[in-house]
Amino acid sequence: MTRRRGGTAHDPVEGGLTTTAAPTPAPATETAAEFRLTAMDRCDSCRAQAYVAAEVNGTELLFCAHHARKYEVKLRAVATTWHDETARLEEEQTRVGISA
């Protein structure tokens, strides 16, 4: 029998150490005014989350990134306003990829 347990079971850190996380104040949401489309806004074509809002004849049409791109040429020709938040998609995607 050469089997033996390495080290001791004592853990000097265990117990008595209560690190209360400092309540960091949430920074002011500066992007709130710039981005107004939320998860409640849905693409008129497929009900996916909308990232583009186009106003046509006084009516606001909402599109996901996919359909916004698909109809962009036609829409831009008739739309009075074009609100594009698809940059958020790219941001969110790159943020996920960051590991270091």
Ligand SMILES: [Zn+2]
């Ligand atoms: Zn869509």
